[in-house]
Amino acid sequence: MSPHDGPGLPERSLEQLFPFGLVLDGDGLIRRCGPSLRKLLKRDLAGAALGEVLSIRRPVGLVCSRQTLEPLARSGKLVVAQVHGTQCVLRGQLAALDDERHFVLAASPWLQDTSQLQALGLKLADFAAHDSLHESLIALQSARSALDDAQGLAAALEARGKDLRSAVARAEEAGRAKMAFLAMMSHEIRTPMNGIRSMLDLLDRTELDSEQRECVDVLRGSSDSLLTLVNDILDLSKIEAGRIELERIAFDPGALVGQTVRMFAQSASDRGIALRVQCQAGLPQAVAGDPTRVRQVVSNLLTNALKFTARGSVDVSVRARADAGGRERIEIEVRDTGCGVPPAALERIFDVFSQGDSSTTRTHGGTGLGLAICRRLARLMDGDVTLERTSAEGSTFRFWCLLERVAPLEVRAALPVRVDVSQSAVRGMRVLVAEDNPVNRVIAARLLAKLGVEADVVEDGACAVERARSGEYQAILLDLHMPVCDGREALQRIRAEERERGATPVKVLAFSADVISARDTGPGAASFDGSISKPVGIEDLHAALAQCRAAASTSGEAA
Numbered sequence: 001m002s003p004h005d006g007p008g009l010p011e012r013s014l015e016q017l018f019p020f021g022l023v024l025d026g027d028g029l030i031r032r033c034g035p036s037l038r039k040l041l042k043r044d045l046a047g048a049a050l051g052e053v054l055s056i057r058r059p060v061g062l063v064c065s066r067q068t069l070e071p072l073a074r075s076g077k078l079v080v081a082q083v084h085g086t087q088c089v090l091r092g093q094l095a096a097l098d099d100e101r102h103f104v105l106a107a108s109p110w111l112q113d114t115s116q117l118q119a120l121g122l123k124l125a126d127f128a129a130h131d132s133l134h135e136s137l138i139a140l141q142s143a144r145s146a147l148d149d150a151q152g153l154a155a156a157l158e159a160r161g162k163d164l165r166s167a168v169a170r171a172e173e174a175g176r177a178k179m180a181f182l183a184m185m186s187h188e189i190r191t192p193m194n195g196i197r198s199m200l201d202l203l204d205r206t207e208l209d210s211e212q213r214e215c216v217d218v219l220r221g222s223s224d225s226l227l228t229l230v231n232d233i234l235d236l237s238k239i240e241a242g243r244i245e246l247e248r249i250a251f252d253p254g255a256l257v258g259q260t261v262r263m264f265a266q267s268a269s270d271r272g273i274a275l276r277v278q279c280q281a282g283l284p285q286a287v288a289g290d291p292t293r294v295r296q297v298v299s300n301l302l303t304n305a306l307k308f309t310a311r312g313s314v315d316v317s318v319r320a321r322a323d324a325g326g327r328e329r330i331e332i333e334v335r336d337t338g339c340g341v342p343p344a345a346l347e348r349i350f351d352v353f354s355q356g357d358s359s360t361t362r363t364h365g366g367t368g369l370g371l372a373i374c375r376r377l378a379r380l381m382d383g384d385v386t387l388e389r390t391s392a393e394g395s396t397f398r399f400w401c402l403l404e405r406v407a408p409l410e411v412r413a414a415l416p417v418r419v420d421v422s423q424s425a426v427r428g429m430r431v432l433v434a435e436d437n438p439v440n441r442v443i444a445a446r447l448l449a450k451l452g453v454e455a456d457v458v459e460d461g462a463c464a465v466e467r468a469r470s471g472e473y474q475a476i477l478l479d480l481h482m483p484v485c486d487g488r489e490a491l492q493r494i495r496a497e498e499r500e501r502g503a504t505p506v507k508v509l510a511f512s513a514d515v516i517s518a519r520d521t522g523p524g525a526a527s528f529d530g531s532i533s534k535p536v537g538i539e540d541l542h543a544a545l546a547q548c549r550a551a552a553s554t555s556g557e558a559a
Contacts, residue, residue: 020090020127022105023097024050028064031102036126040088054081056088069094069103079105088120178309182237187481187512189230190534191437196223197535198443205450205538227535232369239376246380250406251291253330254279257318260298264306272311280319284328288404293377294401297385298332300370301397305336308487312337312394328403329383337394349387350375374399426545427452432473433511434464434490436482440534444477444511447538454546461490468494471503475548477532478509487512507548510535 001459008024019036022045031052033045042164046051049064064363072079073096079496092107108127109120123446154203165378191192200220210218261277268275298316317334341349350371375385380441382403390396431453434445441457458464461478462485468476476494478487486492491508510531529551532544 026066194534274313309338463484482511
C-alpha cells in the first residue's frame with residue numbers, strides 16, 4: 001500500500017466524521033488526514049510520521065508502534081497532542097479500524113474561548129456537526145453573546161442607577177431648599193400678618209362706634225382670607241414633604257363639630273341658609289387624635305358647602321361605629337342644597353389647584369387647595385374624604401377617620417373661647433419674651449398686659465438667656481429667627497444652665513411665624529414645651545400660658 005493509500009474507511013466518511021482526524025498504520029505513519037487539519041496546517045500529511053505533526057502530551061512518553069497503539073486503542077484513554085507550528089491542542093481517542101491494521105485518531109481542537117477560532121483561522125463549519133465540541137462551541141458562542149448582552153445591560157443599568165441616585169439627591173436637595181424657602185416665607189409673611197391681626201384684636205376690644213366696628217370687621221375678614229391662603233399653601237407643602245405631625249389630644253368629637261358649626265352660624269343666618277347639626281346617640285364622649293386637623297377638615301367642608309349654596313340648607317351629621325382594630329370610626333357628613341359638582345369635575349375635584357369651575361368668570365373664589373388638603377389630612381388619620389352624592393340639588397361630602405376611644409376626664413377644650421380679660425387665668429404670671437421685630441415686641445407686650453401678665457420683652461436670644469438666669473419667670477417665649485442668638489440656640493443654653501444650677505426647668509414656648517420648623521431642634525437637642533404660631537390671637541396666647549401655669553402648679557405639688 002502506498003503512503004497515499006488509506007484503509008477501507010471511505011474518504012467522505014472521514015471528512016464528515018473526523019475533520020481533524022488522522023488514520024495511522026501500525027508504524028505510526030499517517031495514511032489519511034481530515035480536511036480541517038489539512039486546512040490548519042495548509043498541507044497534506046499523508047506519509048508523514050505522527051511525531052512530525054503532533055507532539056503527544058498524553059499518554060506521556062508514547063512511542064508510535066503497533067505494540068503501543070493497540071493497547072491504547074483498547075483502553076479508550078484520552079489522547080492530548082500539540083499540533084506543531086500552531087497553538088492548537090487536539091483532544092480525542094485512538095480507535096482500531098475493522099481491518100486491525102490501521103488506527104484512527106478521532107480528535108478535535110481543545111478551545112477555551114470562541115475567540116481562538118479566529119486566531120487559528122477556523123470556523124464552526126470546520127467541525128463535525130455531530131461533534132459534542134461543535135455543539136459546545138455553538139453553546140459557548142451563544143453564552144458569550146448572552147454574556148456580552150448581559151454585561152452591556154448591567155453597564156446600562158449601573159449608569160441608569162447613577163442617574164437615578166443623582167436625580168434623587170437633586171430632588172432631596174430641591175426639597176430641602178423648598179422647605180427652607182417656605183420656612184423663610186412663612187416667617188416673612190406671618191410677621192406683618194401678626195401685626196395686622198393682633199392690632200385688630202386689640203382694637204376690637206376698645207370702644208368703637210358702628211362705622212369703626214364695620215371697618216374692623218372688613219379688615220378682619222380680609223386678613224382671615226389672606227391667612228387661610230398662606231396656611232393652605234404651607235399645609236400642602238408640609239404634607240408633600242412629610243412634615244405634618246399629628247397630635248394626640250383627647251377631645252369630644254360631637255362638641256368639636258358643634259363648636260365648629262357655630263362658627264359659621266352667623267354667616268349662614270345672614271344669607272338665609274339653615275345650618276343644622278345632628279349627633280348620633282351614643283357618640284363617644286372622648287377620643288384621642290388631632291382636634292385641630294379634624295376641625296380644619298370640617299371647617300373646609302362647611303366653607304365649601306356655604307359658598308356653593310345660594311338658598312336652602314346645610315346639614316352636618318356625626319356618627320361613630322367601632323372599627324375592627326379597636327378604634328372608633330368617626331364619620332362626619334356635610335350635605336348642602338347648592339349647585340352640585342359638574343360631572344366634568346368629578347374626577348379632579350380632589351386634585352391640587354382644581355375647582356369645579358375654573359373659568360375666569362367664576363362667581364366663587366378660592367385656590368382649589370382645600371379639598372386636596374382635606375383628603376390628605378384625612379388619610380394621615382387613616383381615613384378619607386369622599387364625594388357621596390352630587391346633583392343639581394346639592395352635594396354630600398363624607399369625612400371619616402379612625403380615633404382611639406379614651407376616658408372623658410382626659411378631654412381638653414377643643415376650641416379657645418373668647419377670653420374675658422377681667423377673669424384671665426394667667427393674671428399675675430411673669431413671662432419673658434424674646435422677639436427681634438419691634439412691631440411684634442409692642443404687640444406681645446400689649447396682649448400680655450391685657451391678660452394681666454407681667455412681661456419683660458428683649459430683642460434677641462442672648463438677652464433672653466441672661467434674663468432667664470434669674471429664675472423668676474413662669475414661661476419664656478422665644479422667636480426662632482433672631483440675630484446674635486436664635487430661639488433654638490437660646491433654648492439649648494437655657495436648659496444647659498438650668499442643669500448646671502440644678503434648677504427646675506421653666507416652660508419655654510416657640511413664639512414664631514415659622515410654623516414649618518417650629519418643632520425642629522435637631523437630634524439629641526432639647527425641645528420646646530409647645531409653640532404659639534403667629535399671627536397670635538389673645539385666646540391662643542391665654543390658652544398656652546394657662547397650660548404653662550397649670551403644669552408648673554402640678555410639678556410644684558408633686559415636689
